[in-house]
Amino acid sequence: MKLYSVGVIPGDGIGPEVMEEGLKALKALEKIHGGVSFDIHSYNWNCDYYKKNGRMMPENGLDILAEHDVILLGAIGAPGVPDHISVWELILPIRRRFQQYVNMRPAKLLRGMVSPLRYKEHADLDFVIVRENTEGEYSDMGGRLHRGTPYEIAVQNNVFTRFGTERIIRYAFSLAEESGKSRIIGATKSNGINHSMPFWDEIFKEIGQRYPHMETNLYHIDALAAYFISKPETFDVVVASNLFGDILTDLGAAIVGGLGLAPSGNINPEKEYPSMFEPIHGSAPDIAGKGIANPIAQIWSISMMMDHLGHRDLGHLLLETIEDVLEEGSVRTPDIGGRATTSQLGDAIINKMIGKA
Structure with a gap:
């Protein structure tokens, strides 16, 4: 037992x-x-x-x-x-x-449900979003000064470490390989966020080179959100930073029937915790x-x-x-x-x- x-x-x-x-x-x-x-x-x-x-x-x-x-x-x-x-x-x-550090959320249209995307079938809506869960945009760094005055300022720092970024992207690739999937999409916004997102993109490409048999692409988050609606059948595994993953997973839930059908796992893959x-x-x-x-x-x-x-x-x-x-x-x-x-x-x-x- x-x-x-x-x-x-x-x-x-x-x-x-x-x-x-x-x-x-x-x-x-x-x-x-x-x-x-x-x-x-x-x-x-x-x-x-x-x-x-x-x-x-x-x-x-x-x-x-x-x-x-x-x-x-x-x-x-x-x-x-x-x-x-x-x-x-x-x-x-x-x-x-x-x-x-892994937040995993399936976006799967269950049998018996009809997607709000009426033109999409069950086979079109079956992918996984892997979200970085411990750093990124939700890092506890920053503060507020001069509260309540005309000079008030709020600063929120995003923290992306090589260690944290590598491990979440590696996990996404490993998950795809174990599941027999072949398409990995990285969510980015490197055309607007000029430090952390190019850093994320570089690491995504580095790790992607170790998986030459897989199809890899980086999509800007705004375009990616649109693709969730227009062509969700093109996704197998999507890997994203903390904030982008948070937004995308709610959108993923919406297209498969709503938040009442959306589970998640906050996972320590090594099972040390x-x-x-x-x-x-x-x-x-x-x-x-x-x-x-x-x-x-x-x-x-x-x-x-x-x-x-x-x-x-x-x-x-x-x-x-x-x-x-x-x-x-x-x-x-x-x-x-x-x-x-x-x-x-x-x-x-x-x-x-x-x-x-």
Whole structure:
């Protein structure tokens, strides 16, 4: 029996609602496989915790999380707590302390779904965005001077290291090779950002030379966003800096049905530290407590977690079952054209999966 310790942060808004369905799916996988077990440890570190304690997690929060094999996150953010506090005091410290330098987000049109790009088929929308996750434009360097005066100034420094840039681009190429893909696109803006982006481009080309059998291209971010709409079928793996990857992945989610269908993995490929898996839809406070949030992104993130842990059979089973339920079409939450509740869709996926197994 392989036992995995799982740190769970349900978070804010719809986070606890979708996490409940994700944990039900995890327990179902436990029953199906028989050789794996999950030891769940839940932490109520969220914006309510911040309002009570003046911080998003305990001082030793990262030390606590370090004891787990993987981390599951629901969603973070709530009215009354600025986003730069909730993100910079919880999510980003986790990503950086645990060297989760890969943010991987699939842009895949699931069976049973129709893309807003009505002229595109399922085979046209199936690629992966690899985002650098620990430095770049989201580096904590800069500051503000002369606040509240006519002379006020804000400076934000972008930090691109050769070490960090090489490792994310190498990961993208390795991922493509392992997946049998042949096209790698690098997102850039070297015609407007004249230091960091030419640096990024040079390293992309250096690493690309080691893969002469692959088709490589660098696209400016504005053109690349347009190509996501006009010719998504030309992409296999897209690698991008922190900010560009953040923007592109939301666009990728939009063209395959919405944020409720979008999972992500914050990955430490070397497995020296725990990786973290989460939906990208945010806490959605406008629908929190109504029981109508789509749990698919959270459940799909667990499929990605299974892949990371080496149980690709379970990851495949879970994703395939999600698609089966969507294709049947009778149980859907309002965001994807149905009237089902969060728990009804979660139960439909779990029951179908158990039946398949």
